Amino acid sequence: MENKNISYFKAKPGSGLKGFSLIMKTLTVLLFVLPGLAYSQTAVPLDSLKADSLKGEIQYDIGDLIKTIFQKGNKKPSLASEKSGLTIMPSIAYNPSIGAQIGIKVVGGKVLGDDPNTYMSVAATSASITTKGIIYFYLSHNAFTNGNTWNFQGSLVAAKTVTPDYGLGIGAAIVGNEADLALNNPDRVGRVLHGQFYNFREKAYKQIVENLFFGAGVSFDIRRKIEDRSSSTDLTPYHVYSDRYGYDRDHYMANGLLFNIQYTNRDNQNRAFKGIYADAGFRINQSWMGSSKNAVQFTTDFRKYWSLSKRNPEHVIAFWNWGSYLVSGSLPYLELPGTGKDAYFRSGRGYTVGYFKGPQYFYSEIEHRFPITRNKFLSGVSFFNIQSTNDDMGTKLFDKWQPGGGAGLRVLFNKATRTNLCLDYAFGKYGARGFFLGLNEVF
Structure with missing residues (x-):
């Protein structure tokens, strides 16, 4: 299972462009009109919230709901600062490719240090198994030392996977030989690749000036045992x-060095109300590190948040x-950037992981x-995305775009860390649509 945050996804052909056009028009209205109506009907008193933070305010999360149900008496919601930064929940999902999934997920957050400007450190882990014998374990962290002097980001994954595959490219029609047509898969016929996947990634960032970090690491x-x-x-x-670029069909390794520069002034790493996150860097796969092929990739990640209200700072655009761009060399097929291939497997709602992919990718x-x-x-949320x-x-980057969009509900799971339970329903082209379930915002 590649995307640990997808609860349910179904790709069904035959919806047609007219239906999709209507959906996109509807979503455009939802994006700006419906949220405004919901907001205007639920406004809170002017002095009930601080302009830039919910810390110390009375909020109601799932922990308070459980107390209300199981504890006697009128239990009032606690302050956000009084809550534990640890969230434990079952990991339950269903997908036609993987079957039913059951497991456990833990998300935690804590400020490591006495400096009031220190960003919150977050970590998560999950272990799950499915009815089709798929096993998935991951551990991730994003930790800031006191005063943000150092930032450590890393993950560890071990999995017996099922990976959906819809071919190379963006779904543009081509003229070519039989092999080219099979690779391009213009009708987006779905296939499934089975295998074993292991990943270790660790980066250390040093703060150069306030909010600006330089980092280096390895991935x-x-x-192993890849099968179609x-x-x-x-x-x-x-x-x-794999045959065209000289990769073994059964196995490969993509091991390399990471060099990044990062700027961040987000007020929270889980769910930002304001600020910027920007990261750009190179990944250099090297055969002397065991990589099957040499390659150089340039990646960018930019996020911006605008709070629209002083009394409700969580009202945000x-x-x-x-983006990920191959500079030189080649990448194994399953390591090509594409839909849902960002660091947290959250991009491209409306499509399954890897639905569109290629050497150069923009989202x-x-x-x-x-x-x-x-x-x-x-x-609640409403969203719209595009990718190329x-x-x-012969299809170049930006020659063709594929859109997606949808709307979702958020349930406050842990107010101390601003952790939300996210339930989204999204649409894409080719009849793609699905239900997505995860902890923490998509970005």
Whole structure:
């Protein structure tokens, strides 16, 4: 299972462009009109919230709901500062490719140090198993030392995976030979790749000046026992690409050095109300580190948040752009950037992981986040995204775009860390649509 944050996804052909056009028009209205109506009907008193933080304010989260149900007496909601920064929840999901999933997920947050300007450190771990025998474990962290002198970001993944595959490129029609057509897969016929996946990534950032960090690290991506069980022919996207670029069909490694520069002044790493996050860097895969091929990638990640209200700072417009561009060499097929291939597997709602992919990839998304209830227990979002990529058959980056969008509900899971339970329903082209479930905002 590649995307640990997807609860349910179904790609169903036959919706047609007219239906999609109507959906996009509807979403455009939702993006700006419906949130405004919900907000105007649930406004809270002017002095009930601080302009830039909810810390110390009375809020209602799932922990308070449980206390209300199971404890006698009228239990009042606690202050955000009184709450534990640890959230434990079952990890339950269903996907036609993986079956039913059950597991456990833990998300935590804590400020490490006495300096009042220190950013909150966050960490998460999850272990799950599915009815089809898929096993997935991950551990991730984003930690800031006192005064933000150092920032450590890393993850560890071990999995027996099922990876959906829809071919190379952005779905543009091409003229080519039989192998080119199989690789491009213009009809987006879905396949499934089985295998084992192991990843270790760690980066250390040093603060140069306030909010500006320089970082370096390593990443090891290892895949074993890769199988395309959906077809007995060699004319599948994975087989054609692997043979064309000289990769073993059964296994490969993509191991490299990471060099990044980062700027961040977000007020919270889980759910920002204001600020900027920007990261740009190079990944240099090296054969002397065990990588199957040498390659140089340039990646960018930019996020901006505008709070629209002083009395309700969680009423936010958020923008995200993520890109990855191959500078030299080649990448294994399953390591190509694409839909849902960002660091946290959250991009491209409306499509499954890897639905569009290529050596050069560009993605942008805008989201409107708005409060629903006075006690902050429920809020909502509406969002719209676009993506573009190139392929081997003549389609260049930005030649064609694929849109997606939808709306969702947020349930305040832990007010101390601003952790939300996120439930989204999203649409894409080719009849793609699905339900997405996860902890913490998508970006």
